[in-house]
Ligand code: SF4
């Protein structure tokens with residue numbers, strides 16, 4: 311197999327095709343700390359794309375409760391187990407080899423799904439990626455174990471009052487919102503024997519050509535995130551389209567301003583956990599240095615948002631701010647060794663990071679640039695750091711501005727939310 315560079319692993323890896331990169335890449339950051347599991351995103355996607363015959367079990371956007379939930383059931387623990395069996399004791403990171411641009415999380419020493427397939431492949435049945443085909447029953451219960459916690463503090467008198475103290479809760483769960491990651495090295499694309507899957511050069515969105523697809527389900531088997539799905543009445547596979555008409559910004563009905571707008575799931579998010587963007591990609595596949603782009607800033611500049619299961623090797627373009635209260639080994643398994651740094655940043659954000667965090671779900675246009683205007687200091691609060699120590703955070707009433715693709719200012723927010731009191735004589739329900 312050809313060798314390609316994966317910055318999330320900090321090394322080259324095997325992949326069935328030579329490196330080829332889009333000019334811009336669809337990317338997003340989800341702040342898990344804010345997700346309330348309301349499923350508004352899920353229904354926004356469902357009612358737009360997958361409400362037709364044969365798509366009854368399709369949830370291109372799903373929100374599962376971890377650690378027990380999963381759609382399809384056990385998708386991640388099952389693949390982690392398969393990788394461990396392929397490389398017992400070897401799925402480890404060497405964090406001493408960090409370098410900001412080329413290997414921000416260190417170097418992954420284990421096997422990716424492509425390398426494990428290469429090692430295990432039977433000559434008569436070669437596979438591009440290690441994976442499995444979920445059963446119909448595993449797809450059938452998208453929100454199994456919703457809100458089910460785990461932990462060791464149930465039952466005893468000690469549990470009362472202390473099970474939900476930081477830095478780590480003793481009883482915990484969290485909501486994990488997921489869509490297709492429009493991976494840099496998609497396993498769905500690698501697994502397709504018909505070359506029916508392609509990655510668009512203009513935005514890195516990964517699509518399935520419905521005319522070429524013959525429904526072999528190799529993409530369903532190969533995608534480690536299980537975001538390619540089989541439609542029985544058309545005998546083809548389908549997947550999240552990244553709401554590409556919205557990203558193109560050319561449809562006057564969707565985007566009267568003619569600029570890219572956020573996908574349906576992003577634009578509907580009630581908890582304001584989502585920030586979507588497009589990042590510029592250099593010819594060699596690296597992200598072009600652009601610290602004024604909010605996504606670049608959060609992922610590459612500050613390291614506060616991390617890829618989901620980077621060890622799978624697909625270089626996913628969805629990034630997560632990990633939940634503060636969850637035991638660290640679980641988070642490191644899910645988001646890699648950048649977790650401590652990310653939580654250190656998020657627990658006590660400086661004034662610039664705090665300002666950028668206000669941009670999540672602030673309006674529909676995709677933001678290509680932000681700026682911060684400094685305001686007066688308005689307070690101090692004591693915060694608990696991941697180490698257990700307390701620190702004093704200074705709060706400033708700064709203003710953050712966001713700009714769309716054309717450079718127009720489309721959002722202006724202050725740290726302190728303004729409150730307006732409606733005059734009682736004009737509004738009957740005023741208090
Ligand atoms: S998440 Fe799965 S379906 Fe989406 S691009 Fe990656 S491998 Fe393909």
Ligand code: SF4
Nearest residue numbers: 345348349351579581
């Ligand atoms: S709409 Fe937002 S807050 Fe609600 S479940 Fe989806 S991601 Fe979470």
